[in-house]
Amino acid sequence: MNGFNEIEFYNICKKFNAEPKMKEVSVGYDEDTYFNKVKKAVNTDRRGEVVFCVKRPNGKYIAITCEEYPKGVFRIPTGGLGHSEDIVEAVYRETREELGLEVEIVKFAGVVKIRFVHRKEEINFFSYLFILKEKSGRLLEDASDDEVSEVREVDVGGLEEIALSLNRIEGEWSDWGKFRYITTNEIYQILKEEA
Numbered sequence: 001m002n003g004f005n006e007i008e009f010y011n012i013c014k015k016f017n018a019e020p021k022m023k024e025v026s027v028g029y030d031e032d033t034y035f036n037k038v039k040k041a042v043n044t045d046r047r048g049e050v051v052f053c054v055k056r057p058n059g060k061y062i063a064i065t066c067e068e069y070p071k072g073v074f075r076i077p078t079g080g081l082g083h084s085e086d087i088v089e090a091v092y093r094e095t096r097e098e099l100g101l102e103v104e105i106v107k108f109a110g111v112v113k114i115r116f117v118h119r120k121e122e123i124n125f126f127s128y129l130f131i132l133k134e135k136s137g138r139l140l141e142d143a144s145d146d147e148v149s150e151v152r153e154v155d156v157g158g159l160e161e162i163a164l165s166l167n168r169i170e171g172e173w174s175d176w177g178k179f180r181y182i183t184t185n186e187i188y189q190i191l192k193e194e195a
Contacts, residue, residue: 003047003083004113004126012087012108012128021110023186027178028117034175035118038125041080048126049078050090053187054103056134060153061191062099063162063184067149070173074152074162076184081128091130099151100142103132109190114182127183129190156195159188 013020029035053076054062063074079094081087088105095103109129116123139151154162163185169177 003042003081004111004124008087009111015088016105016108018108018110022113023110024113024115025182026115026117027182029175029178030118031175032118034179035116035121035123038116038179039121039123042123042125045082046080047083048081048128049183050081050087050094051076051078051127051129051183051187052091052095052103052132053077053130053191054095054099054101054132054134055106056139056153058153060155061159062139063152063154063159064098064148065150065152066147070169070171073165073169073173073177075166075180076159076162076187077148078127078183081126087128091128091132095132096137096142097144098148099137100140100144101137102135104135105130106133107131109187112182112186114179116179127186129183129186131187131190156188156191159184159191163188 010020064077065074077098079090081090095101109131112127114125114127163181166177166184167181
């Protein structure tokens with residue numbers, strides 16, 4: 001199933017005065033475990049995700065980790081995007097639920113079309129990238145779910161280190177790390193260009 005709606009994409013670009021940017025990336029998996037997890041999500045309830053990079057009042061960016069992640073592993077926060085869900089509403093909802101923050105969208109930075117490949121099978125997944133500015137709320141204290149266990153505030157250089165560490169994960173989390181590297185690295189590249 002292709003969850004990309006071109007009209008919706010151009011409308012978001014217009015709303016946020018953004019140049020229409022779509023980057024395509026392929027990530028190959030030798031084993032089928034993580035590939036099948038993504039395939040199931042896309043086939044049942046998810047067309048992609050919103051990637052929400054939040055800049056705090058101190059100028060640093062929020063990176064998150066969860067209890068089940070390997071020790072010391074952080075990433076840019078993301079939230080699932082249902083097949084019929086409004087993308088911009090999903091950004092605000094996910095930021096409130098996961099971080100407990102009210103935010104302002106500073107920039108819609110485009111879409112990364114991630115092609116998950118296992119043998120001869122492919123699944124497309126769309127990551128919508130947003131740069132946000134924190135407006136109010138108490139980080140994690142006002143979150144309505146407890147998925148995020150810890151946050152780290154980092155500068156742009158710190159985002160590069162976080163991305164590289166995701167790409168170096170070994171063992172059972174390596175396939176997940178390859179996926180999470182893509183969006184965290186893309187946010188890093190966007191912010192680096194603007195610095």
